[in-house]
Amino acid sequence: MKITHLIAIAVIFVCTTLAWWFLGGIITHRTNHVAYQTGDSVSGRWGPPLLQKHPGARYTSSNNTRFAVPPTKSEVKVRLSYQPVKMGLLWHRTYGVAFEGHYTFTNSTAITQKFEIDVELPAGNTLLDKINFTLGQENTARRSVAAPENGVITDSVQLAPGESIPVTVSYECRGMDQWTYGFIDSSRIRDFSLTMNTDFGDVNFPISSPTERQETDKGMELVWKYEDAISAPGIAMEMPRELNAGPVASQISFYAPLSLLLFFGVIVVTTLSRGISLHPVNYFFLAAGFFAFPLLFSYMLDVVNVHLSFVIAAGLSLTLVCGYLRMAAGEFLFRVAVVAQSAYMVLFSYSFFFKGLTGLTLTIGGVVTLGVLMALTAKVNWSEKLGAMSPRLA
Structure with missing residues (x-):
């Protein structure tokens, strides 16, 4: 050669x-170019990555000092349904979520207090359907009709010393990429559990790993439990990576x-x-x-x-x-x-x-x-x- x-x-x-x-x-x-053209369209129809924050309550003392009160018990159930959407050469990782949270707030003071209970809903252009915010249970249950202000629903209730009230929050909505449950920094979390059911097995936890996990017929069942934690890490699930x-x-x-x-x-x-x-x-x-x-x-x-x-x-x-x-x-x-x-x-x-x-x-x-x-x-x-x-x- x-x-x-x-x-x-x-x-x-x-x-x-x-x-x-x-x-x-x-x-x-x-x-x-396709991602730029379709990204806002998909986000507008399905919603952005969703963040559900841990609810809280507050009361005002006789000297006008406000005190924050976290739930004494929390049982959260989340069901994630992966529903990817293809546009052009890209898959968008969209999903549906059914959220149900059961919380208990207790008046640990020596006098009757007016508790204002705040539930911050996922922000952004998010359609929330079948929303329910109920205070009390059974015969004493009262469904709140308060309208959200700046994404927060607030309702109040009088609690006698040592009295507790169960609060239920539920809704269905859709988002994309990731679902997150977040806590206030340095807050104390007692008797908390979150059970997440997915219809997919390719799970990825960007923040914290579950304490329990098992496979189901449709996907995975994952459980996070905090008995008495300070600065508890949030909980998040990334949707599966598409090719x-x-x-x-x-x-x-x-x-x-x-x-x-x-x-x-x-x-x-x-x-x-x-x-x-x-x-x-x-x-x-x-x-x-x-x-x-x-x-x-x-x-x-x-x-x-x-x-x-x-x-x-x-x-x-x-x-x-x-x-x-x-x-x-x-x-x-x-x-x-x-x-x-x-x-x-x-x-x-x-x-x-x-x-x-x-x-x-x-x-x-x-x-x-x-x-x-x-x-x-x-x-x-x-x-x-x-x-x-x-x-x-x-």
Whole structure:
């Protein structure tokens, strides 16, 4: 192989790399544009990430001093229903929530006090349905009709010394990305439990982990319990991560040059060691066959499922590249190309579908490639193939 051929192959590789990066930039722009256009629309229809704060009560003493009173007992039940919405190349992690909280407030003072009980509802453009705020229970129950002010519903009740009153808060609403239950900083939380039921098993706790968990027929049942805690951490659930086609397609395009570099390396070494003649024009068509994969994959995503798009695009690229080599250089190079392209292009690109596997896949592929090439070329006389690298003595 002439040195000019190697230079020409290098130029083909660089030009293909630039084309891939340009394609990756276009895909990223399309994805961000769709996210910008649809993000507010989805948030407006489904609501933002939801935060439900722990309720509290307060009373005013005879000297006009206000005292905050936390619940003496809290039993909260939450049911999360994951309902993702796809718009363009992106999945939005939307969900429905049914909230029900049972709280008990106690007058621990020596005189009758007027307790003002505050329930802060989730903020933002959130539709709350089937809302219920009830004070007392059974025959003494009174459903509050107070209107929320700045997102807080407040109602009052007279409590004699040592008297307790149960309070029930429930509603249904929808949000996206994450649901959170928060406490006031440094507040003391007594006899608290929160039971969360999900219809999905891919659970992620960004703040605190549950004290109990078990699988159910539909998903998970998770329990958080605080007997007597100060500065208790909040409770949150992130919705499952969806496979977003846009970011995956752009990553495949940006990292595709690594696949082509390894593939070209295998083909160059194999042709040199086997005495097979390939012209730089042949490498141009091989690069074009590789480029067809992310190009077709990225533009099929609008109309075809992401996995099916990947299979079709990868199959077409394999047919173009390996079929061309079979016609141009014979059966042996065809077999080498099938294995190399399947490993470097298909498996490496598919690793982007799984978080954290890309680097490991590339490392393993590189090490295996090095070992195979070393074994195949250990007895090759490179001085004959490429010419002597040191001058001969006269």
